[in-house]
Amino acid sequence: MMSKSDFFRFERKNDDFPFYSELQSPTLNLKTSLIFLIAVAAGFALFLIGFGGTYGHPFINVIFPLAAVIFVARSQWTLLFRKLVAKDIILILGTYIVNLIVTYGVGFIITKLFNFSANPVSEGFNGNFSDTITTFLTMLPMLFGEELITILPFLVILYLGVKKLKLNRKSAIILAWIVVSIIFGAYHLPTYNWNIAQAILGIGIVRIVLLYPYIKTKNIWTSFIVHVLNDWTLFGFALMVSMHH
Incomplete structure (x- = not known):
């Protein structure tokens, strides 16, 4: 059994991640972990090559990972999603503000230390309003896909950490947190030359x-909403800058 000391103080009480320990059914094993990772890799590879055309492409990273979760977890696939509650609003807004500060802070430091490549989406604004709306709407499935291709590997690494590496729960969470953040960064290598x-x-x-927010609430909606607000803000700024030029 997990004890209180296995949980971080910031986590919501009486809730845990799905799929990683035998306390939750279904528990991942090596085969189902591989299915998750293959689905993530396949979705990302097809996304990179622009598969799916104008309408399908933004959904590629949603379709493959979600299909894998449904295939593995059957009716339990909904464990990735929780109901949003009132206090989530404060969490989402708080994380959003911190995230913007970190984004600009890290961006500022990196531009000072290294060469910098602009994101092609923010470069591509032409001032056409309907194109802009389309860009913002297209970001919804794309960013939801980005959450899935981050959170599924997170759950796989959490399972491997606890079950195979025999780490305690907190250490496994930190390991998964760091590794998938690096993987998520690597996803963006083609974007940034x-x-x-x-x-x-x-x-x-x-x-x-x-x-x-995901680690706190175990709810993909919280991190997704922060991600959307963050990227909409960044591209909104880029849009305003491009309109003033």
Whole structure:
């Protein structure tokens, strides 16, 4: 049994991550872990090559990982999602503010220390309003996909940490938190011209903040909403700058 000391003080009481220990059914094993990771890799690879056309492409990272969860967890796949509660609003807004500060802070430091590559989406604004709305709406499935291809590997590493590496729960969470933040940064290497400092360090550090609401609430909606607010704000700023030029 897990004791109180296995949980971080910031986590919601009486709730735990799905799939990683035998206290939750279904528990991951090596085979189902591999299914999760293959689905994530396949979705990401197809996303990178632009598969799915105009309408399918933004959903690729949603379809593959979610299909894997449904395949493995059957009716329990909904454990990734919780109901949003009133206090989540404070958590989401708080994380959003911290995340923006971290994003700009880390961005500022990296531009001072390393070469910097602009995100092509923020470069591509042409001032056309309907195109802009489309860009913002397209970001919804894309960012939800980014949550899935981060949180599924997180749960796999958590399972491997506890079950295979025999780590305690807290250590396994920290391991998973750091590793998937690095992986998430690596996802962005092609976006930023393979700029390792910017992708791994910059985006990786931001992802550490972005994962906090999920780790606190076990609810993918919380980190997803913060992620959307964050990216909409960044691109909104880029849009305003481009309109003033």
